[in-house]
Amino acid sequence: MAAAKEDGNDTLDELLKDKARIEELSSDEEEVFKRGNNDAANVGGGVPFPGMDQLKPKRKLEYLPPWLHDASINLFHDDLETPTSEAQQKTRAECLPLLTGEDTQGLELNIYGLPHLRRQKHTDFLRTTFNKLPAPYQVVDASRPWLFYWTVGGLSFLGEDVTQYRERLIETVRPLQNPTGGFGGGHGQYSHCACTYATVLALAAVGGLEVVDRKAMWHWLGTVKQADGGFRMAVGAEEDIRGAYCAMTVITLLNLPFELPAEAPARKAGLDTFTDRLGEWVGRCQTYEGGIAGAPNNEAHGAYAFCALACLSILDVPHKSIPKYLDVQALASCLASLQTMPEGGFAGRTNKLVDACYSHWVGGCWALLQAALSGGSSGRNSVKLDDLWSREGLVRYLLCCCQQPGKKGGMRDKPSTRPDGYHTCYSLAGLSAAQNHYSYSKEGQAVDKQSGRLIAAFHWTAERPTVGEMKALKFDEEDRVGFVHPVFVLPMDVIEATRRQFAESRL
């Protein structure tokens, strides 16, 4: 789900910022190099390329967290320079002045000296996505459902009412639904797991799920389930872990039967349900690094870690399903190592660069992982498990480095990039993960005895931070993002309403 920032040329880049971010697995390094020095001027540093001695902004040490002290920043630097280390130093140089407050970019500061969350600007930015888009946007013609989800998702995390879009969204997605089930990217396009996931979530957010043909959806999902337990993204398309998470999300939210339809090809291989062999397949995606790849044998990647954990959290209660299929300690170590120093945000892979979208993909893993580690009692009010990660680091990175200054608003990957809907939505989701507490109730059942529905993912509760915690993380009420469901990435009340809406539904 992460984005394909494919091949935009520079003039189009401004317009095309949202394009097809369904599989962003592009090389950050290359993009940083491409942007080159003209962007350095925008980020205030203006340092063409930093040597170590240029990396020390003037600042008041006592206010800075330990990882921003000179002593920490200059801890290790191997002499050998490679493209990876050069890109890392460049990113560090563009972030440091913003992180230390040497350059505030003209943003309004909260009482702790960090920029306020620019609620109104981000809201305005997201709403413009729904305007008529100019022709160059036709390259997102196959992923428009993501625009719907990022927009209503991001807006609802900011506490905005999105039900005003209900009728328009229902009409807009009608031609995207195929009579054989599922949603494609546009009219006449094949049904696709990612498009279906994004459409269903967007519809849930505005309260418009009645437009979904549930029975056809169930039949279509049967055609993408594979004999090895995984899911293809579309019939004939690639099999990867996004498919598993997207499909299980849709099945659960819409309360579809988890038995496979009679005609599903996977039945010939002896499978009876959508969940058969699924946990094992997800387990095969864990790599020697401890992280999770998109498919067996590929490289560990933060976005796929979220898909794996969320998928397993749908399958069964997380403290059972996650340790059953994954080496949790190895995964924890791998995910912890993705929090970058000194930026404080997350990278997607070992030795890659910090990027705001991983604030959700990796930042969103902790609630799930901590629920797995603490045996179903991750809440502050139960047996306490301390955080394994730095909320403070992530809050600082997002507020200082990822908010677009000036008139425009929106959030961005890193200071040298432009804001877009994808990074705005997932920055806000990541901010919510850092600011709030999510706990799993250990009394939760995996399957509803009467209906047979998978209900393991419906036992989450959210709690707001205490005043002391807000002070420690340096944000105030104005900067706080609402509760975002740890598995389904929508507001908690939307998920509860959706659960109820289909509680009694049968096919």
Added chain:
Amino acid sequence: MGKYADDEQWSDVVPLPTDEGGDNPLAAIAYSEEYEETMSYLRAIMAANEYSPRVLDLTEDLIDMNPAHYTVWLYRAQCLFAIDSDLKEELEWLNETALTHQKNYQIWHHRNLIVDKLDQCEGETAFVESMFERDAKNYHVWSYRQWLVRRFGLWDKGELEFTEQMLQRDVRNNSAWNHRWFVVNGQEGAAGVGDPDIRAREMKFAMLAIAKAPQNQSPWNYLRGITKKSGMSLAHLKDFAEQYASLDQPDNIHSSFALDLLADILVEEKNTKQAAQALDLLEKTYDPIRKNYWAYRKEQLGLPAAVA
């Protein structure tokens, strides 16, 4: 009016215009006339399930305008197979297309379908390598390479040397490390690093890489992967780890990853007190962003709080 409307070859097709979804659709795209027209012909063709050479022209046009259009790619593949089209020609066309749309994702799945059907992979590894010239960490390209190796059994056909070259260029390229792991361990039924000779070779390879740049996580992860998969005792790595992080010289630590490994070695030795010291150094001095994680690891040692 339009390329297709004016073309006699297409006069038998009644185009299916876009259903915009009501009067006021959200995030509607103001398609160019050309795109709109081509899409309306594609819809008509797909509705009629037509597979013919002209479908290839039509899909090529659309891919030019929107390379992320997965439906067009999938339909094109079905068509190629249905009419028994020349797949080598398709590959040549793909080579050019890949150069203009390198970050595109669908193109690699398409290539995968074509090469699979062709049942031969001549020139493929070289092509992939040329892609790495531009982006040495492209996830899709690496995944495609892994598929090639498995599908055509290229395990011993220069893959190891290839990862070596890639790591020569950038020893921090984690994708290349992951590929090396796959080449060594990914083959069905292969012992991989379970074989003592292979294990020794791979450990040496990782250790030499660490010597070049000790604060590079990739080879440390690789080393740990070896110990875990082969079930060997971490004790074998103690001398090596201590070259970069020794508790006797807490002010002279050259790699946080060495310190992390040392902590695990000490745990294995049941020397929890020293393990706590190592984790303490990470928490307090050498890796402050992960303070909470190191504190958690220390907690796992089960020491009374005062000692830790």
